[in-house]
Amino acid sequence: MTTKKKDISILRVNHLRGPNIWTYRPVIEAWLDIGELEEFPSNKLPGLYERLTTWLPGIIEHRCGVGERGGFLERLREGTWAGHILEHIVLELQNLAGMRTGFGQTRSTHVIGVYKMAFRTREEQVGRAALAIGKDLLMAAIEDTPFDLPAKLVELTDMVDSRCLGPSTAHIVDAATDRKIPSIRLTDGNLVQLGHGAAQRRIWTAETDRTSAIAESIASDKDLTKTLLKSCGVPVPEGCIVRSAEEAWEEAQDIGLPVVVKPYDGNHGRGVSLNLMTQADVEAAYHLAARKGDSKSVIVERFITGDEHRVLVVGNKVVAAGKGECLWVTGDGQSTIQHLVDTQINTDPRRGTTEEFPLNIIQPQVAAEVILELQRQGMDAHSVPLAQQKVLIQLNGNVALDVTDHVHPDVAEAATLAARIVGLDIAGVDLVTEDISKPLYQTGGAIIEVNASPGLLAHIKPANGEGRAVGTAIIDHLFTEEETGRIQIVGVAGTRHTSLIARLVSALLHISGKQTGVASAQGLYLNKRLVNEGNCADWESGQRLLINRSVQAAVFETNAGAILKDGLPYDKCSVGVVTDLDGHADLGAFYINDADQMYKVMRTQVDVILPEGVAVLNASEAAVVELAELCDGAVIFYALDAANQVITDHRAKGERVVFLRNNHIVLASGRDETALLPLSSLKPTKAAQPEAVLAAVAAAWALDITPELIGAGLKTFDSSFKATY
Template identity: 35%
Template sequence: MKLLSIRVYSGRNIYSHWPVVRADVDLGKYVDIPTCDIENFNERLLSMLPGLKKHKCSKGYINGFYERLERGTYLAHVMEHMALEIQNILGYDLKFGKTRYLRDDTVYFMVFSYINEIVGLESAKLAFDIIDSLLNNKEIDINERLFYIQTKANENELGPSTSAIVEEAQKRKIPTMRIGENSIVQLGYGKYHKKIQATMTDQTSCMSVDIACDKELTNYILRAHGLPAPEGKVVTTLDEAIVEAEKLGLPVVVKPYNGNQGKGVSLNLSSKLEIGRAFKIAKQYSDRILIEKFVDGKHYRIAVVGNEVIAASERIAAHVIGNGINTIKELIDIENRNPLRGEGHQKPLTKIKIDDVMLLILDKVKMNLTSIPKDGEIVYLRENDNLSTGGIAIDVTDDVHPNNIKLALRAAQIIGLDVAGIDITTKDISKSIVENDGVIIEVNACPGIRMHHYPSKGQPRNVAKAIVDLLFPPGAKHSIPVISVTGTNGKTTTTRMIAKILRSNNMTVGMTSTGGIYINDDLMVQGDTTGPRSAEVVLMDKNIDVAILETARGGIVNKGLGYDLADVGVITNIGDDHIGIDGINTLEDMADVKSLIVESVKPDGYSVINGDDIYAERIAKRARGNIIYFSQNPDNKLITQHKYNGKKAVYLKENIIYIFNGEKELPVINIENIPATFGGALEHNIENSLAAVAVSYGIGIDTTIISKGLSEFHTDATNNLGRFNVFEVADFKVIIDYGHNIGGYSRVLSGLKKMKINKLIGVIGVPGDRTDISILKVGELSGKSFDQVYIKEDKDLRDRKPGEVAELLRKGCMLGKLTDQQITIELDEKEALIKAMENAEAGDTIIVFYEDYQPLYDAIKDFKAKLTSDIINEIPAVVGKV
């Protein structure tokens, strides 16, 4: 048994509309051996992962999977459940999974859901390794592996503050997107999006953050504005610290001047020895140390969002309560077993860590880790009260004195923070700190909100919601329109047509396509950019009003979607291309795969479907939102029924494209006025125009703008690079087109038959990953359609041998009745075109179905330049004649 590959789908995908991991395994000799026939397999497996007994499986009830094991099931299916169970052990409640046959008799794939990507990936690996250990009697330490996974997961997990904000955004249907591996998350798309990192927003001033991080400067500014703050000074040496402490008067506080989360903070220091030990601890976090006058009282955190106090908590330092039996070390261990405590920010509370700060505090009260506190005695283990060092929080939002609310808001305003955590020390928060000798200790620029969401006592306060409402006030836009286009043929041209129309509407368009990523007419990234990563690049751009995403099969199958939900999803057609690849073996399979685009449409959005396609009804059953059918036939049965039901449709009637808006017909444009159709000769561009009209109308573009955009859309290098680009070369034409499958060839050749041509010459080739039958079909069609053929091959052979594809095309051409004299094999694409041009005659048309556009363009330019040079050289010189 071999683990072949593991891949992650972080967005909507062909297996589910939530994130999944896919693992491919080759079962080898175990393909037909059920688990019940493998000696002691079930018993040993269940002893390792007893939770598997509770899995329901397809039975739908607890113990259903256990029954399958007892009766006998197969290893790929077992691995799927194991990956889920491992995640369950680590605290992730997950149930979705499925296993299917893939290829070669013994290869299967399984998919299962995940929440943390690292945990999902590592769970698949561990599940395989456990099976391998059982089959081959190898040792495996599951607990060690689980600890390793948990450690990696904690590093990868979003913090509690970020997670809470993301959850609130998703409740409001605001799409979220993690950027990189850290905690920066984008909320929304395009020009309306905002970014957060924990509770810091992209509206937060960088200077304000710098001020807040400089505790001495913050203290100075607060005091300058008349707000109560403790006296203090930054020092760099212990001698300076002791001198400053004596000036302030003991007791004092020692802390890193730019620290966070209470790290390195020591309070209530009353001797040089204590100051020295505290100074050494603080030095671990900063070279500059802040010495402050200690203020006695309780510690509070007030959360300010915008111009409002959202929550307030009393923070209590990490502590244990004695029972007269256990030592302090034992009491810490007992408390750390509290299910609410976890590592770092993993859970509502953090486990208590033993370190030098704790030992210093215990020493101050003449205790150590082996001391046994009396029954009911409270032993404080920290003087700072941060949750990150094991503290707890009690909600006191309703108890805060009105004047303290004003002071907290004033402090945030003075420092310039939109989100702030104001730390106050006072004896009683219900009384004004001005009258109660309280002070503002710190102003935090990126305050944690875990304490407010999960108080140990009192009412939870939803600070995350307040932050989302600050970024996106109710009614504010958070996302631009997203249009996703797929199909076997025509998706690039359709995408570009839509972009042209929307630019005519004065919109800034972000577009992905096979040609690259564009912002309006500016090429930002060159290449085939039809996958999810390219989509994310566009959606991250603050400049764009609308995103138009060409979404190819490869990206859908191998990576899923790069967006959440589209406003419009388009399927141009389903054709015979890429069959037999990635487990897609039939046209029905292909229709189902591409249907993901219309499944992922907003409830009030539109699914645009080609009513002339034989799979239209199959696709429509899976579509979401409202359906707009388009057709070249006004009497198409789907169009007729749709109109009868008062639904929107787009169709061609008497050479005019009409929109039916649910009540009446609206004429848009005569196809003869769309340059890309060549007067109606190119039916595939009529089809593409219909799709573009449907999309544009679906997002509210006026018909006059739609007409203007299409009337200015040419099949040239500016508007539609590589799609039926026509070049006049001497007395013959060269056309460059991206037809790369039987459908693409058929559509182009059908249009050419309607044009006046002397001889039609083809420079043909097909990508090597197509099936032999598909390649032969292209060859046969070429043999029937061309007077002369030059066969070339792509540079990327896609695991074929040199000349293999060319030979299949040659055989196909001969099936189409071309002779050897009419077929030339020249594997180099550029050289094949040059030979075709050298042998062309007046009135001929050459069409080259290309892999690489630029060399062909250069070849045409050079050929024309050479012709001009030759003509000039042939003109006789006339000298000295009058």
């Protein structure tokens, strides 16, 4: 017997990583014992409403079951229980930490005071931390004790910044989701798989699996890049490589002042000094560039008059363009440069230290480029300019003004040509021009760099102007309009012969010409090869199939326990097979205590069927038949008895069914019939399990495998445990 007290005990926390009984997305499921609080809903806890709304004012946006803004607060005033309150607190904490979430549900169990609570999270450890903080906050609100929410939010925000996808990668993944393309995060960083199996592509923020390593090497070699561009007629500034400060000054004089000095192998503008006019400036800039690059080689080139622009090329199209701006401060006769920068530049809400901000914080005492620029003006971070004296902090850089709509077609053509010459599928083309709405030959502009793995945030969230759908452009570059990133996936759920069904469906897929994997309780198979023996009907084994580039179709066996423990290993399937809703007696540990609850669990398999997909359901099980109304796609029923009422009714509607007649397997669509093999022609193991054979045949038919191939596959399949097929 659980001891009741006025507290919340967290009995279990589980991360459901795939579609589950709560939702299609990953959630944290927590089992809560609210103890004596079962007798104290929120309207019986004095001051709780006031303290929660003071600490978490944004909770007014939670619609809850009421369906409108302020809905949760209405429930809070009327009286709701601690588990439900904790659900909304955890969601709001994640939102405040920068990880937007919205889904949550709390349900009671048959044990008084024990609840199951689920909430959406985009990262498991962040969700677990939010749950722990949320519990402490709720208890502080109930007991009217202090709670340092700002400090806890700093901790949670740091976790979001370090553990979640960066904003640029998340933007691309969101665009994939909008196209209904599935995604799998492959590392703790920003390496993401888009799509499944043989249909997949991979991104690493602005790099894709189409990004050439040779092209990246060319882009990092600024002199080689310029040589290639010049040879193809792309305007570039005159310049050359130097290996000493003295040589840099000599070349600067030959080229003609002013000049630019930058690392030979740098990127992202690091170590670049512009508009240099004196020997001292050129030599100082050489030493800076040599430190910032990976070699001692430095490029000196002609300074192009105009503004710096970054043009983003994806595929063979310009999808965004940003303009740089100079940074100045104005003196007051009292403040240092550092103070002026902090009050006139760094207060800009667009600036910050994380990837969420399109502009960086300026640090005059640290940033070498800024230090050099100040030195050229006879100043440093501690200098105090005169009142109204304007001081240049940074020349160009800060590409944050969207000018996409102003790019002249000739400029766009030059930028895309530059990306193609280097060989990059996604490129950040840096150019300088006085007016990007005019051809470069008219303004004397030039392309100065072509960068691999360009920053995207300045285009997604520009400081000024319209944000661009960069993620959509990248997804459209990786996938044609017809491509979905999906392979054929079959899910087999239940307790009756599901391993045999899964392997038999896999064999029929393989004989139809597809490289097929199967994750079942008998093992993990790739075509005819047993990769892992033992129970592989689990999340990890399923993921192994989905990330395998050779897999064109995959079959997954599952059951209620696996759904309750992990969720399904895939987001959607082409075919979902449900054999039965048995097994509730073995699920007491999940608070499943009657057969009716199995419907909510096993419907998960039907809920994930694609609109163009098919549910294959056992017509002999009334509870399974009820699942048909949940399917977004078509339904094929199967049964041993041709006279089964569900079979005859479904067939009368012109729908497809599979059954036995005179011991022969029959495929019927309305009045049309196709007779397959007699059961007697099958190997004894299969013949002894005719219901499993019918389920597999129905699934294969749902996948458009021809009856002739189905018959051939049934004859040749060997279901022995270690056999290959």
